[in-house]
Amino acid sequence: xxxxxxxxxxxxxxxxxxxARWSLVVPLKPLARAKTRLAGAVGPxxxxxxxxxxxxxxxxxxxxxxxxxDVVVVTDDPVAARRLAALGAGVVPDRPAxxxxxxxxxxxxxxxxxxxxxxVAALNADLxxxxxxxxxxVLAAAGRFPRAFLADAADIGTTFLxxxxxxxxxxxxxxxxxxxxxxxxxxxxRLGGVVSVRRDVDxxxxxxxxxxxGVGPRTAERCRAGALAAVAG
Numbered sequence: 428x429x430x431x432x433x434x435x436x437x438x439x440x441x442x443x444x445x446x447a448r449w450s451l452v453v454p455l456k457p458l459a460r461a462k463t464r465l466a467g468a469v470g471p472x473x474x475x476x477x478x479x480x481x482x483x484x485x486x487x488x489x490x491x492x493x494x495x496x497d498v499v500v501v502t503d504d505p506v507a508a509r510r511l512a513a514l515g516a517g518v519v520p521d522r523p524a525x526x527x528x529x530x531x532x533x534x535x536x537x538x539x540x541x542x543x544x545x546x547v548a549a550l551n552a553d554l555x556x557x558x559x560x561x562x563x564x565v566l567a568a569a570g571r572f573p574r575a576f577l578a579d580a581a582d583i584g585t586t587f588l589x590x591x592x593x594x595x596x597x598x599x600x601x602x603x604x605x606x607x608x609x610x611x612x613x614x615x616x617r618l619g620g621v622v623s624v625r626r627d628v629d630x631x632x633x634x635x636x637x638x639x640x641g642v643g644p645r646t647a648e649r650c651r652a653g654a655l656a657a658v659a660g
Contacts, residue, residue, distance in 0.1 A: 484644070531549045578625065585605055
């Protein structure tokens with residue numbers, strides 16, 4: 428287990444990652460099917476707008492991180508593809524069309540074609556409070572290991588999974604993915620002060636927690652709308 432950036436336990440470091448700029452893979456469902464657990468708090472149109480705002484703020488923050496060289500978004504949503512490409516992300520369609528983990532594996536391959544030799548990491552698209560400096564700390568810790576991951580705020584899921592050059596990503600997102608990634612041999616990163624990288628948003632309570640941290644400008648704009656007054660508190 429990793430704590431405060433120091434390696435703990437066996438497993439060895441990942442050679443060649445020191446100082447390397449990362450390629451990140453961000454998966455995004457078609458907006459009409461995204462963030463369904465917010466359906467009880469907002470209507471379908473607002474849910475689509477929120478999902479897009481979360482992704483835009485996530486991608487913008489990732490691109491602002493000095494350790495990141497490229498962001499590849501895997502999505503079949505044409506609106507999201509245009510908006511995220513405008514921020515500077517590469518966008519590829521979800522050709523496998525076989526679920527989240529297949530999309531991530533495909534995106535990792537696309538990222539490696541774009542940036543041969545770069546370490547690769549999967550990052551959730553629903554991190555609207557993401558801070559570039561905190562992401563940089565997570566990437567620095569992840570670079571010590573062949574594969575590493577960061578659990579979500581609930582310590583059940585996963586928001587980040589990395590793989591060194593030449594190592595398969597082997598994503599196992601969904602449900603109790605923290606346990607799945609531990610079982611797969613990935614090293615868990617345990618850092619203080621990186622709460623924005625762990626704060627994904629699935630529910631109205633998650634959104635309120637993200638707002639307390641301070642969200643990006645697009646999410647903040649959506650949450651100033653009257654329709655979200657009850658959610659934003």
